[in-house]
Amino acid sequence: MRIKRLLPLVFLLMQGCATPGLRGTGDLGVVVERATGKVQVVETTGRSVLGEVAGLGDLSHATVVFSRDERYAYVFGRDGGLTKVDVLSRRIVKRVVQSGNSIGGAISTDGKLVAAANYMPGGVKFFNSDTLEQVAEIPAIGKDGKGSKVVGLVDAPGDRFVFTLYDAGEIWLADMKDPTHPVVSKFTGIGKEPYDALITPNSRYYVAGLFGENGLALLDLWHPEKGVKRILGDYGKGEQRLPVYKMPHLEGWGFYDHYAFVPGVGHHEVVVIDTNTWTQAAAIPVAGQPVFVVGQPGSHRIWVNFAFPDNGAVQVIDAATRQVIKTLQPGLGVLFLEFTPRGENVWVSARDSGKLVVYDTADFKKLTELPSDKPSGIFFTPRAHKIGW
Amino acid sequence: MRIKRLLPLVFLLMQGCATPGLRGTGDLGVVVERATGKVQVVETTGRSVLGEVAGLGDLSHATVVFSRDERYAYVFGRDGGLTKVDVLSRRIVKRVVQSGNSIGGAISTDGKLVAAANYMPGGVKFFNSDTLEQVAEIPAIGKDGKGSKVVGLVDAPGDRFVFTLYDAGEIWLADMKDPTHPVVSKFTGIGKEPYDALITPNSRYYVAGLFGENGLALLDLWHPEKGVKRILGDYGKGEQRLPVYKMPHLEGWGFYDHYAFVPGVGHHEVVVIDTNTWTQAAAIPVAGQPVFVVGQPGSHRIWVNFAFPDNGAVQVIDAATRQVIKTLQPGLGVLFLEFTPRGENVWVSARDSGKLVVYDTADFKKLTELPSDKPSGIFFTPRAHKIGW
Numbered sequence: 193m194r195i196k197r198l199l200p201l202v203f204l205l206m207q208g209c210a211t212p213g214l215r216g217t218g219d220l221g222v223v224v225e226r227a228t229g230k231v232q233v234v235e236t237t238g239r240s241v242l243g244e245v246a247g248l249g250d251l252s253h254a255t256v257v258f259s260r261d262e263r264y265a266y267v268f269g270r271d272g273g274l275t276k277v278d279v280l281s282r283r284i285v286k287r288v289v290q291s292g293n294s295i296g297g298a299i300s301t302d303g304k305l306v307a308a309a310n311y312m313p314g315g316v317k318f319f320n321s322d323t324l325e326q327v328a329e330i331p332a333i334g335k336d337g338k339g340s341k342v343v344g345l346v347d348a349p350g351d352r353f354v355f356t357l358y359d360a361g362e363i364w365l366a367d368m369k370d371p372t373h374p375v376v377s378k379f380t381g382i383g384k385e386p387y388d389a390l391i392t393p394n395s396r397y398y399v400a401g402l403f404g405e406n407g408l409a410l411l412d413l414w415h416p417e418k419g420v421k422r423i424l425g426d427y428g429k430g431e432q433r434l435p436v437y438k439m440p441h442l443e444g445w446g447f448y449d450h451y452a453f454v455p456g457v458g459h460h461e462v463v464v465i466d467t468n469t470w471t472q473a474a475a476i477p478v479a480g481q482p483v484f485v486v487g488q489p490g491s492h493r494i495w496v497n498f499a500f501p502d503n504g505a506v507q508v509i510d511a512a513t514r515q516v517i518k519t520l521q522p523g524l525g526v527l528f529l530e531f532t533p534r535g536e537n538v539w540v541s542a543r544d545s546g547k548l549v550v551y552d553t554a555d556f557k558k559l560t561e562l563p564s565d566k567p568s569g570i571f572f573t574p575r576a577h578k579i580g581w
Numbered sequence: 582m583r584i585k586r587l588l589p590l591v592f593l594l595m596q597g598c599a600t601p602g603l604r605g606t607g608d609l610g611v612v613v614e615r616a617t618g619k620v621q622v623v624e625t626t627g628r629s630v631l632g633e634v635a636g637l638g639d640l641s642h643a644t645v646v647f648s649r650d651e652r653y654a655y656v657f658g659r660d661g662g663l664t665k666v667d668v669l670s671r672r673i674v675k676r677v678v679q680s681g682n683s684i685g686g687a688i689s690t691d692g693k694l695v696a697a698a699n700y701m702p703g704g705v706k707f708f709n710s711d712t713l714e715q716v717a718e719i720p721a722i723g724k725d726g727k728g729s730k731v732v733g734l735v736d737a738p739g740d741r742f743v744f745t746l747y748d749a750g751e752i753w754l755a756d757m758k759d760p761t762h763p764v765v766s767k768f769t770g771i772g773k774e775p776y777d778a779l780i781t782p783n784s785r786y787y788v789a790g791l792f793g794e795n796g797l798a799l800l801d802l803w804h805p806e807k808g809v810k811r812i813l814g815d816y817g818k819g820e821q822r823l824p825v826y827k828m829p830h831l832e833g834w835g836f837y838d839h840y841a842f843v844p845g846v847g848h849h850e851v852v853v854i855d856t857n858t859w860t861q862a863a864a865i866p867v868a869g870q871p872v873f874v875v876g877q878p879g880s881h882r883i884w885v886n887f888a889f890p891d892n893g894a895v896q897v898i899d900a901a902t903r904q905v906i907k908t909l910q911p912g913l914g915v916l917f918l919e920f921t922p923r924g925e926n927v928w929v930s931a932r933d934s935g936k937l938v939v940y941d942t943a944d945f946k947k948l949t950e951l952p953s954d955k956p957s958g959i960f961f962t963p964r965a966h967k968i969g970w
Contacts, residue, residue: 214669217605218651218965237650237692260923261626262651263605280603301879301925303626349879349924350943369943394836395879414881414901447783450839490690490738490784490968492803512803533966534649535738536690554739554758576607577922577963579879 217262221572225565243282249273258576260303268297298347309345334360344389346580356386379420382409390442391580423470446487446494448511455482489535522549530570541567606651610961614954632671638662647965649692657686687736698734723749733778735969745775768809771798779831780969812859835876835883837900844871878924911938919959930956
């Protein structure tokens with residue numbers, strides 16, 4: 193064999209080497225392209241799209257968590273698909289269809305377990321994060337003896353997971369330190385139809401929104417023995433029932449002093465909660481029904497997007513003065529906001545305009561626009577290091 | 582040329598490819614081996630040492646910050662050396678000796694500027710994070726017209742940096758959005774000899790410890806127009822002056838509700854501060870003079886190490902009950918504690934025992950020991966995503 197015949201091989205080896213090359217993973221992210229079952233891999237330093245990964249199934253309402261080394265994205269699809277994507281090589285490592293209908297996922301503190309919350313059949317399944325082999329399952333049979341949809345699944349410190357039983361009206365706290373022997377604490381009668389939940393930034397409180405009645409359900413994870421407390425009895429009061437897909441998300445409340453800023457259900461307002469008393473302190477008028485109300489890292493600014501028909505706007509509130517200080521129009525159908533971890537930029541997905549828009553949070557200047565096919569969720573790798581995300 | 586002659590080349594290319602291979606950077610860290618001018622590169626998933634990088638100069642009291650992609654560690658040596666280390670390939674990318682004597686560094690929110698605080702000559706120098714070329718300098722000439730040592734340097738949101746002038750007793754807030762035109766706000770007469778500082782976890786307050794008198798100096802970064810406030814007038818009161826190298830560090834206070842837990846200067850106690858009033862609420866007796874008092878992420882546990890002669894112990898306080906719940910003996914000369922970002926493990930450096938000790942924070946079980954040559958600071962890459970670290 194002559195050198196000429198070997199050259200293509202050498203070239204191939206070098207190319208295998210070079211693309212994609214050695215690089216850090218701290219400034220990467222994935223963007224869900226919901227209509228086509230793809231994710232874009234993006235980077236936030238040069239603000240560009242690195243590539244796409246296809247074949248992820250039905251990605252409407254998809255969520256993503258990351259491995260603790262920030263290399264792998266676990267994508268939970270609405271169709272029950274769970275796909276492990278290598279964001280470095282931009283390929284699918286493994287894909288399983290784990291249920292008929294899923295609504296979210298989480299990863300354990302030690303990174304070993306990936307959990308998926310299921311609508312149909314209900315319950316939570318746990319998978320080895322390396323292989324995606326199922327290692328445990330917690331069926332969601334409520335006190336009423338019936339199976340329940342599971343929603344509001346988040347990880348909690350100490351390899352625990354918290355979730356709500358939508359139909360049964362319960363919060364369950366599962367200790368998965370030993371996955372072969374889950375230890376489940378059940379809190380029953382916590383309210384009707386808990387539909388979404390969050391963990392506060394100090395990882396202490398689990399707060400579930402109630403679709404079937406007013407108020408919120410609060411569990412102190414540092415003192416679970418105190419049980420679940422009902423807070424904000426007036427929250428959502430007097431509203432007509434809205435379809436679930438229009439309910440606001442509870443993730444990512446903004447905070448200032450001991451005040452939390454949350455979406456007002458069915459109102460054109462952001463509600464200010466005094467977290468010392470867990471009562472409503474004020475309401476801030478905004479441009480529409482808030483969907484996400486999220487605090488900018490390191491700042492007292494709160495960013496808000498809205499439900500249809502006001503979903504072309506994004507508003508920024510100064511939490512100190514409780515005033516709207518800026519209204520942006522990134523595009524049509526704004527579904528999601530994601531901050532870079534230290535808050536200098538925010539990425540916005542405008543589904544109906546088919547683009548991502550990146551802003552400088554200091555001066556609201558548009559830094560770039562990137563084409564994206566009906567983008568919804570944007571998830572940056574530093575989420576790997578956060579509890580309850 | 583025949584294939585035999587080409588094979589070594591092919592092999593070399595493949596090897597260049599393979600070592601070190603493609604991997605995520607979210608679970609990496611560097612450990613300062615102070616006596617030998619080296620850093621170890623470690624990973625926290627399998628808990629192992631991946632390799633060493635030598636030639637970093639005098640690393641006593643060295644600190645480290647990371648690039649926003651988590652690939653590069655910037656190591657600030659006591660000798661004024663600033664070294665950029667690629668933690669993936671484990672080699673030095675660039676090294677400059679930027680001053681005669683340095684005490685710390687920081688990196689801007691956008692990741693473009695690396696800043697070094699200097700003792701000799703005083704002032705802060707700013708470097709392009711890619712090339713380490715100097716792009717700006719702020720000489721530290723106090724109101725008294727004299728040059729001052731600079732300490733307590735941290736980054737703040739919006740490409741700002743905060744630092745103290747030790748000799749002049751001032752706090753400076755530098756806006757480096759345009760590095761060619763630094764905008765510096767100066768707060769004078771803030772107290773005698775500010776020797777160290779921190780930013781609180783919500784990135785709001787800059788708190789400087791005073792070596793020359795009692796109390797602490799507090800700057801609200803969200804409202805700098807309100808000026809610097811003196812708090813905790815009794816903090817350190819009645820103490821003999823101690824050598825600076827025995828002063829406690831202020832980084833990483835623990836928090837519970839609105840209480841902060843900080844080292845008691847010269848006392849065998851951890852001081853509890855009510856952050857609503859910024860007054861002392863309690864004091865918790867501990868095994869020695871605290872050096873670091875750090876909150877475990879996602880938890881109400883506070884970990885403490887101690888000055889000589891009690892520097893073989895580490896104590897854990899339950900912030901809810903304000904009781905010491907555990908005393909560990911990791912080894913001799915415990916200098917530093919670093920938590921994995923979600924708090925499931927803590928890494929401890931025991932300088933005089935020549936080892937790193939890793940604990941499970943849930944049950945205090947020792948998970949592993951790793952040999953290390955007089956280790957001091959331990960810095961994990963997720964620091965890249967934090968403000969004021």
